[in-house]
Amino acid sequence: MLPFKTLQEAESAIGRSLTTAETIWFNYSANKSDYYLYCHNILFLFLIFSCVPLYYLFLEIFFRKSIQSYKIQPKVNLSLSDVFRCYKVVMRMFILVVGPLQLVSYPSVKMIGIRTSLPLPSLWVILLQLGTYFIVEDYTNYWIHRFLHCKWGYEKIHKVHHEYTAPIGFAAPYAHWLEILILGIPSFLGPAIAPGHMITFWLWIAFRQIEAIETHSGYDLPWSITKYIPFYGGADYHDYHHYVGGQSQSNFASVFTYCDYIYGTDKVISVLWVFIFGLQVPFCNHTDSYTMLLLISQGYRYQKKVLQQLKGASNSNGEQNGGSATFAKDCKDD
Template identity: 35%
Template structure:
C-alpha cells in the first residue's frame, strides 16, 4: 500500500519556489493601497461597497470587448450565431433588468458578506494575505463546487413544470451576448447564486478570496455568454474540461443540454452534451450550415 502524502509535503515546494522568486514590483504599491483601504474604511464598507464595486467594474469591463466586436466587421467571423446580431433594444432591455438585479437582489446578498466574515473571523489585513497559489487553489475549489451546484440546479430549472416561471427569462436571448450572463429571474439569481457562496463558505481564509473568486467567475460566465469563440486569445481554454462559449452558446440555441457553468465533466458523465456533439458532427459533415452555429 502506498503511503499517504501529507498536505504540507505537497505544498512545501511552492513555499521554496516562492522564496527564490524575484520581488514582484507590484507587491509594494498593492500592499500600501491595501493597508490604506483598511485604515480608511470599516470592514462593513470594505465587504459591502468594496465587493459591489469589484462586481460592477469586472462585469462591465468584461462585457466591453464583445460589445465592441459588433462594430468591427472583421470580428464577425468569430461570432457563433452571426445571423442573430445584438441590437440596441436587446442590450437596453438586458441592461435595465441587470441594474434591478444587481442593486435590488445581489446587493442585499452581498451585504451578508460582512456578517459572514465576522462570524467566521475571516481576516481583512495584509499580514494574513494568502500567497497567490493559495488563492488560486481555493478559487479552483470554489469553481468545482459552483459548477456542480449549477449543473444540477440548472438542469432542474429546465423541468417543464417550472421552466416557464423562472428560467425561461434567461432564455429570452437565443443568441447570448456578454451582458446576458446575469439576465435572469430574481429567484434564479438566488438559486444559482447560492453555488457561488457555498465555495466561499468552504474555502474562505481572507476577504481577498471573495474578490478573486468573483472576478474569475464573472470573467468565465461573461466569456461563455459572449457569443464569440476566439480560443487562441482565451486563457481559460488552457484548462482541461473548460466548457467555453461555443459549448454554452449551444445551450441557448438548443434550450436543452450543456447545463454545466464552467466545466464539461458533469455533462459528459450524464450525457447531457450528446445533442451538442451530434450537432457539431452534422456541421463537420456539411449537413448544417456553419453560419447557424
C-alpha cells in the same frame, strides 16, 4: 479593520517585514471596517456587469468583419437598442436584488471566516482556493441548472434567462430574481468550505462573473486564455444550450464540462449513452415523450445540423433564432 495603528506594529505582530502588497493593503484597509471592505463587491460587480461586455460590443462594432468567423450564431445581429434594453434589465436586478443581497449577507461571510487581517495569502494559496471555489461552484451549479430545466423550474424561473437563444455578454446575469438568489448558493459554498482572505473573495466574485460573461459572449475567440484550461466549456459549448432553449437536456455546465461527461448530459455523450448502453438519462422529463424520442433518434445527425445552422448565413433582421420552437421544427423536418 486591522488591529494595528502603524506599520511597525504590524511587522512586529507578524514577525517580519511586510511585503509591498501587504504594505498597500495596510495603508488602504487599516482604518476601514470589514463591512465597508466587503461592500466593495457591489462596486466590483457593477463595473464588471457594465464594462466587461463592452469589450465584445467594441469588437462587434469596429471589427465586425475580422471577428465574424468567430461568431457562433452569425444569423443573429442585435441592435444597440436591444443590447441597451438587456443592460437596463440587468441593472434593475442589480439594484433591486444583487446589491441588497450583498448588503445583508455580510454576517454569513464573517461567520464562515473570511478575514481581512495580515498577513496576505501567498499567490499559490490564492490560486488553490480559487480553483476549489470554481470546482465546488461548478458541481453545485450543474445540479441546480438541471433542476431549473424541469418543467416547473423552467416555466416559472429559468425561461427568463433563455430569452436570449443567441446570448450576449450583457445577458450573462439576465435572469429571474429568484434564479439570481438560488445561484448565489453555489457561489458561496466554495468560500464556506475553504475560507480565505477578503482579497481572494473579491477575486473569486470578479473572475466568476467575467467567466460567465465570456461564456455568454456569443464569440469563440481563438486568443482567449480559457482555451488552455482543461475541461473548460466556453461560449461554443454554452451557445448550444441556449440555442436549443427550453428543450435542452444537455450542456448544463457553468464552467467545466466534466459533470456533463460523467452524468451523460453532454450533447454528444448523451447520445452515446442511449445508442451504446440503451439508457435514457435526463434528470427530469421536461419534454414530452414524443420530443424526447425525436431527440434520441436524431443523434449525431441532429447535432451536426445544429452546428451547421449556427454557422449559417447572416441575418440582419436582428431577431433571435433557434430556441425550443426551432428545435422541435428541425426534428420534424428530418
